[in-house]
Amino acid sequence: MTKDTLTITPPTHALQGRIMPPGSKSITNRALLLAGLAKGVSKLAGALKSDDTLYMAYALRAMGVVIEEPDHTTFIVHGNGGLKEPENALFLGNAGTATRFLTAAVAMFEGTFIIDGDEHMQKRPISPLVHGLSTLGVDVLAPTGCPPVTVWAKGGFTKNHVTIDAGLSSQYVSALLMAAACGREAFTVELAGTAIGARGYITLTTACMEAFGAKVHQEGDAKWIIEPTGYKAADYLIEPDASAATYLWAMEVLTGGKIDLGVAASEFSQPDARSYDMIAAFPHMPGSIDGSQMQDAIPTLAVLAAFNNSPVRFTGIENLRVKECDRIRALSLGLNNISAGLAVEEGDDLIVNGNPALAGKPVDALIDTFADHRIAMSFALAGLKIPGIKIENPSCVAKTYPGYWDALASLGVAFERRA
CATH class of the missing domain: 3.65.10.10 (Enolpyruvate transferase domain)
Known part of the structure; x- marks a missing residue:
């Protein structure tokens, strides 16, 4: 061959x-998710249109979010404040950000959500996030420790504190931070130890959250408190x-x-x-x-x-x-x-x-x-x-x-x- x-x-x-x-892939996928969770119309300018971000957009559309693409660097996202159960499994290729962020986000709503990827994504670990969600009362299963992940969502977390091992990826922390703002009470995310891969991406996450109306308070190097604000639509320029x-x-x-x-x-x-x-x-x-x-x-x-x-x-x-x-x-x-x-x-x-x-x-x-x-x-x-x-x-x-x-x-x- x-x-x-x-x-x-x-x-x-x-x-x-x-x-x-x-445009930044990391910021585009954060902004797409938060705009999808917000109520109202958000314009994301300077966005990246690539496999990873188009998988995120596809998944959001499958869960009831209307997304327009008027040109090659803009998404216009019509959020209704939530995500609906999709008809089919969400296939996300090898998009790690989309896979991990959505695994936590869908837990805040209701329905059965299956999040899967290609053969490469099916080798990428997600166990620390799955374990963290399980301690929060989320019915979630990833038999291999990698995608596919099934989440039987019942409208949010049953506890207001999670300790997460972020040694493999900061994306586990980002996923929980972004989901937590959709909760019913203030929520604390704390690291198990201080090791965290690429800590700077947490700063990207909290900055993006705040642009869409969330309130995040950091205490030291290993704890974040997220208020239950939900998200508001915003116009956002992606670097x-x-x-x-x-x-x-x-x-x-x-x-x-x-x-x-x-x-x-x-x-x-x-x-x-x-x-x-x-x-x-x-x-x-x-x-x-x-x-x-x-x-x-x-x-x-x-x-x-x-x-x-x-x-x-x-x-x-x-x-x-x-x-x-x-x-x-x-x-x-x-x-x-x-x-x-x-x-x-x-x-x-x-x-x-x-x-x-x-x-x-x-x-x-x-x-x-x-x-x-x-x-x-x-x-x-x-x-x-x-x-x-x-x-x-x-x-x-x-x-x-x-x-x-x-x-x-x-x-x-x-x-x-x-x-």
Whole structure:
């Protein structure tokens, strides 16, 4: 069976131009859900239209929310303050945010809700959230510890306090926070310990909640109190996606170019924007990078580190093993396909043995993306410097950045696709 591949021809010029990254996936899916739970009409501008967000929109429509799409960056959401039982199971592809957020949200209403995904989503853990909901009196079942999840909702929680293990994902916390505002009394979400993957996304969640009328009080680093306000319709502008911006920032430094994103790195509120300083330091990236709070930027940084003047060790990235694929393994395999010994896994750390001499040396390297958008987009960066990098299943970028290959073409990057 012939594999669909994309091979980039390394450009001989510095990449220059203006590219506005698509809207933030993380913020779009939060705003879509909250607008769907609100009463009234909300306009979401600057939104991302990709696989992940369209799955969220599909699910909301299946539960009685009317959503219009007047153009390619706008959703107009007509919320009625609740979600209705859908006729069929909700299929959400590999959209982790949609799957986890909706699992908690539907518990606040009435009916039977089955939330499922593709073969990749069915390997992504959801047990901590299911356990948390169970302690709140929600009748919920996920036999494998991953989707599919069935929720027999009876109109909310029976308790006003939950302790949740967020070591694997901050999305479990975000899901409970957003659902809790639809309750009948003040509700407390507390961490089991202080470990939390990508804590900055909790800030995104609470900011979005407040924009739609919720009131959230944080006490220390591990407790949030949510008032039972429900949500109000709002017009909401979604900022560009910082994770997508990392590829463009890396293209700049790899080619000595200048790409105008229309927004400065310092203006992003998303956690992955923290990676800008490390990208800007290339080819003198720090020898150790803690990726715990900017997890989606790690594939970009790891491929960039392949051309760094010295090795880079990535730590705090164990959660990358339970993303769309095992990203630590995918990065290691891909980098070592380019050059044996380029990457080493030590436990859950990834060491990239930077070698600037790789640039310009032809290879015959097929990169298995494991259908993971971030693996595809990050290894495209290697293709800017090395002839012979073949990206398998390039269409998987549609999950969060459908226009990625068009963006490269607009900068004068040539590539060949073969089905």
